Amino acid sequence: MVQRVAVIGAGYAGLACAVELAAAGIKVDVFEASRTLGGRARAVELGGLTVDNGAHILVGAYREILRLMAKVGAGGTASAGTPRKSGTALRCESLHLEFPGQVRIAAPSLPAPLHLAWALLSAQGLSFKDKLAAIRFMRTQQAHNFRLSADLTAAELFADQPEHVRRYLWEPLCLAALNTPVGIASAQVFLNVLRDSLAADRAASDLLLPATDFSSLFPEPAARYLAARGSRVLRSTRITEIAKVGAGWTASGHDETHGPYDHLILATAPYHLSQLLTPHPEFAELCRKIKAFHWQPIVTAYLAYPATVRLPFAMVGIEGGHAQWLFDRGALCGQHGLIAAVISGDGPHQALDHTELAAAIHGEIARLLPGLPAPQRSWVIEEKRATFACTPGLARPSAATAFPNVWLAGDYVAGDYPATLEGAVRSGVGAARLILRESPGHQP
Numbered sequence: 001m002v003q004r005v006a007v008i009g010a011g012y013a014g015l016a017c018a019v020e021l022a023a024a025g026i027k028v029d030v031f032e033a034s035r036t037l038g039g040r041a042r043a044v045e046l047g048g049l050t051v052d053n054g055a056h057i058l059v060g061a062y063r064e065i066l067r068l069m070a071k072v073g074a075g076g077t078a079s080a081g082t083p084r085k086s087g088t089a090l091r092c093e094s095l096h097l098e099f100p101g102q103v104r105i106a107a108p109s110l111p112a113p114l115h116l117a118w119a120l121l122s123a124q125g126l127s128f129k130d131k132l133a134a135i136r137f138m139r140t141q142q143a144h145n146f147r148l149s150a151d152l153t154a155a156e157l158f159a160d161q162p163e164h165v166r167r168y169l170w171e172p173l174c175l176a177a178l179n180t181p182v183g184i185a186s187a188q189v190f191l192n193v194l195r196d197s198l199a200a201d202r203a204a205s206d207l208l209l210p211a212t213d214f215s216s217l218f219p220e221p222a223a224r225y226l227a228a229r230g231s232r233v234l235r236s237t238r239i240t241e242i243a244k245v246g247a248g249w250t251a252s253g254h255d256e257t258h259g260p261y262d263h264l265i266l267a268t269a270p271y272h273l274s275q276l277l278t279p280h281p282e283f284a285e286l287c288r289k290i291k292a293f294h295w296q297p298i299v300t301a302y303l304a305y306p307a308t309v310r311l312p313f314a315m316v317g318i319e320g321g322h323a324q325w326l327f328d329r330g331a332l333c334g335q336h337g338l339i340a341a342v343i344s345g346d347g348p349h350q351a352l353d354h355t356e357l358a359a360a361i362h363g364e365i366a367r368l369l370p371g372l373p374a375p376q377r378s379w380v381i382e383e384k385r386a387t388f389a390c391t392p393g394l395a396r397p398s399a400a401t402a403f404p405n406v407w408l409a410g411d412y413v414a415g416d417y418p419a420t421l422e423g424a425v426r427s428g429v430g431a432a433r434l435i436l437r438e439s440p441g442h443q444p
């Protein structure tokens with residue numbers, strides 16, 4: 001019977017795994033190198049403001065993360081339009097893609113699939129021919145159960161779609177979901193996302209916009225949930241070595257060895273695994289798989305304007321410059337005047353330094369809000385390895401490893417989803433269930 005488990009890494013995957021195990025009565029030690037929980041989705045302090053290392057959004061299809069948030073007593077979801085109140089973690093809006101002055105696609109509160117058909121038919125800025133082409137595309141994918149016989153690039157998948165539909169619908173959706181330029185993005189993974197969001201029930205396509213930071217959204221409530229069940233989250237504890245001791249494993253930091261543990265879950269980003277794996281030749285094949293991964297960046301620029309400045313919507317698409325999406329932190333989190341601009345994937349913005357990029361993005365926002373004063377302050381956060389490049393046919397490792405009691409959890413582990421919070425959480429839950437399956441005394 002499983003007694004003690006160690007999880008290395010307190011990102012969304014590691015914490016999801018720990019919560020699932022603790023809920024079944026297993027004691028877990030979670031080791032996190034940083035003081036802050038959440039990994040690639042975490043709070044950062046900028047000039048006295050708590051923001052995130054990058055603007056994130058969720059969609060209604062993220063059922064596992066929503067289930068675990070409820071389990072650990074994280075804040076709830078409120079409908080957009082209701083007054084902001086404390087305890088709200090997410091603001092729910094029906095799907096709408098706003099490119100002010102260009103295109104507006106908004107899903108009404110109709111049951112599926114009418115919500116999508118209506119959203120496309122009533123889209124502003126698309127011709128009737130464009131709308132029919134978009135609907136035909138969806139119907140074709142539905143007819144094939146969103147499966148391709150062989151993976152190809154998203155650009156190839158969209159090739160027959162009219163230019164406006166590609167530019168304002170499929171390409172921004174694909175880039176936002178896969179964080180990989182469409183020319184090299186996996187069409188199959190994009191279709192998986194489409195199947196579970198736009199093409200599923202109406203709630204699955206809702207946008208869930210954060211009303212809090214991403215350490216408070218799930219990681220901190222998860223840590224409290226674990227502590228209440230006798231498990232531990234050890235912050236500022238980087239594990240530098242894992243060792244097999246009898247049937248179990250130990251995990252060592254720079255001044256302490258922990259364990260032995262019955263099972264070990266490696267929930268770090270893949271590029272942090274090699275230090276732990278290379279001393280063990282059994283992991284050679286896994287190391288080789290991970291080496292084949294490439295990474296894509298995400299840049300988030302925060303621009304602080306006077307408190308009266310606001311965007312027409314909490315989330316706005318923007319086109320023709322560097323920024324791709326703008327978020328009004330005033331409408332979302334009460335940080336009035338603070339606008340976050342997001343750029344996913346490789347692009348020409350990488351040639352600019354932070355000051356030049358902030359100035360260019362200010363110009364892009366000013367085109368949307370004529371008369372916009374200069375920002376009082378600005379910050380640019382560049383996550384160079386934000387996600388793996390989600391390319392066609394990418395071989396992702398499974399949760400099981402060469403050792404029967406060492407498991408992987410993380411957004412890159414084999415699964416339907418690209419590198420997302422939901423992909424990370426599903427993988428963590430999956431690893432926990434594999435352990436619980438071997439431990440009949442514990443109920444998943």
Ligand SMILES: Cc1cc2nc3c(=O)[nH]c(=O)nc-3n(C[C@H](O)[C@H](O)[C@H](O)COP(=O)(O)OP(=O)(O)OC[C@H]3O[C@@H](n4cnc5c(N)ncnc54)[C@H](O)[C@@H]3O)c2cc1C
Pocket residue numbers: 008009010011012013014031032033034037038039040041053054055056057058237238239240267268269272298299300383385386387409410411412419420421422424
């Ligand atoms: C800027 C940005 C924007 C994004 N936007 C979105 C979005 O809008 N929607 C979405 O769904 N997804 C988004 N993502 C992707 C999402 O954040 C990731 O897929 C997810 O957070 C990955 O979680 P993880 O647990 O797999 O890995 P990580 O978050 O990388 O967690 C790994 C943890 O392990 C710790 N660690 C590493 N080595 C050690 C060690 N030796 N000992 C102890 N601890 C260690 C790290 O400090 C980290 O906390 C975005 C990512 C970024 C960077």
